[in-house]
Amino acid sequence: MRRILAAAATAALCAAPAPAQADVPVRVRVVKGSRQTPPRFDPRLGDLKKQLSRLSYSQWDQVKEQDLTMAFGKTEFVELPSGEHVGLTVVDVRGDTVTFEVSMATRNTQSRLTIDKNQRIVHQVSPEKGGVAYFMSARAWP
Amino acid sequence: MTDCVRYAPMIGAREGELKSEERTGLAEHLDGCAACRARAAAQRATAGLVSEALLAQANRRDFGPFVDGVMARIERRRSPRGILARLRAAVVHHPRITFGAALAPVVAALAILVYVRTAHDEVARVLELNSEGVDMVVQTSDGPLVLIDDEPEGT
Numbered sequence: 201m202r203r204i205l206a207a208a209a210t211a212a213l214c215a216a217p218a219p220a221q222a223d224v225p226v227r228v229r230v231v232k233g234s235r236q237t238p239p240r241f242d243p244r245l246g247d248l249k250k251q252l253s254r255l256s257y258s259q260w261d262q263v264k265e266q267d268l269t270m271a272f273g274k275t276e277f278v279e280l281p282s283g284e285h286v287g288l289t290v291v292d293v294r295g296d297t298v299t300f301e302v303s304m305a306t307r308n309t310q311s312r313l314t315i316d317k318n319q320r321i322v323h324q325v326s327p328e329k330g331g332v333a334y335f336m337s338a339r340a341w342p
Numbered sequence: 343m344t345d346c347v348r349y350a351p352m353i354g355a356r357e358g359e360l361k362s363e364e365r366t367g368l369a370e371h372l373d374g375c376a377a378c379r380a381r382a383a384a385q386r387a388t389a390g391l392v393s394e395a396l397l398a399q400a401n402r403r404d405f406g407p408f409v410d411g412v413m414a415r416i417e418r419r420r421s422p423r424g425i426l427a428r429l430r431a432a433v434v435h436h437p438r439i440t441f442g443a444a445l446a447p448v449v450a451a452l453a454i455l456v457y458v459r460t461a462h463d464e465v466a467r468v469l470e471l472n473s474e475g476v477d478m479v480v481q482t483s484d485g486p487l488v489l490i491d492d493e494p495e496g497t
Contacts, residue, residue, distance in 0.1 A: 251487050254480060302488070311479075311488055319485035327490060339485075 223269050224290050224298055227342035228278055230264040231322075233257030235331035248337055251322045257333065267342070275303070280334050286325045288338060298340040317341050345371050346378055353378060354385040 239258040277285040287303035296317040320339035480487040
């Protein structure tokens with residue numbers, strides 16, 4: 201009986217190979233939000249306007265933009281103007297959806313977020329200081 | 343004679359059955375009535391004979407096999423049986439409970455399967471946060487917006 205079960209388990213494992221995880225092109229942007237006046241919106245952030253306009257910051261500027269080719273499970277680090285680093289990892293890809301893990305070691309924060317092809321993550325990556333906070337936007341298959 | 347009619351039923355009464363005045367009256371009556379003393383003596387003799395007879399009957403009975411029989415039944419219940427025999431007995435004695443118990447993991451597996459499939463269909467809306475420091479996640483049609491608090495702990 202045990203032999204039969206062991207053989208069945210082995211067959212099941214062999215019959216279900218792990219899906220190959222291809223590299224994922226990701227556009228990462230670091231965005232600065234400020235409470236200063238007058239209100240201003242960086243035209244390069246037009247596609248983020250709907251998300252960013254929900255926040256109470258009045259001036260929005262793009263600080264950095266990086267196009268990454270992310271290997272599955274490998275963490276890429278994005279440097280913030282403060283010198284801190286934010287880790288970004290692709291932890292799962294299923295069809296048109298991708299799951300990112302955003303890590304901020306200085307804050308002991310790890311967020312796993314799943315989005316589809318035409319969505320992006322906007323993640324605050326620094327606490328507000330002097331009316332200024334930094335955000336990171338990640339979009340797969342830009 | 344009138345006194346005999348009154349006290350004769352009290353002869354042989356057990357301790358506490360008679361009131362104090364009845365007990366005193368009976369004693370006084372027995373002192374002066376030979377017939378009632380004879381009744382009392384006869385009752386004591388009869389009670390003693392019955393008691394002895396019962397004891398003798400009980401002594402004739404051998405309780406050794408009784409204890410052995412009880413212990414044998416206990417041991418038989420304790421004795422381990424094979425898992426298949428116990429399973430068979432459970433099915434025979436409690437068919438509905440057995441069927442329900444067998445069905446429960448199947449239903450649970452189906453529920454998990456349905457949940458996983460549903461979750462996969464709506465994966466774009468799934469959000470998993472296993473973190474400290476994340477205060478709020480605003481879900482938008484363009485994707486999640488994650489906000490953190492301004493005063494992180496330990497900094």
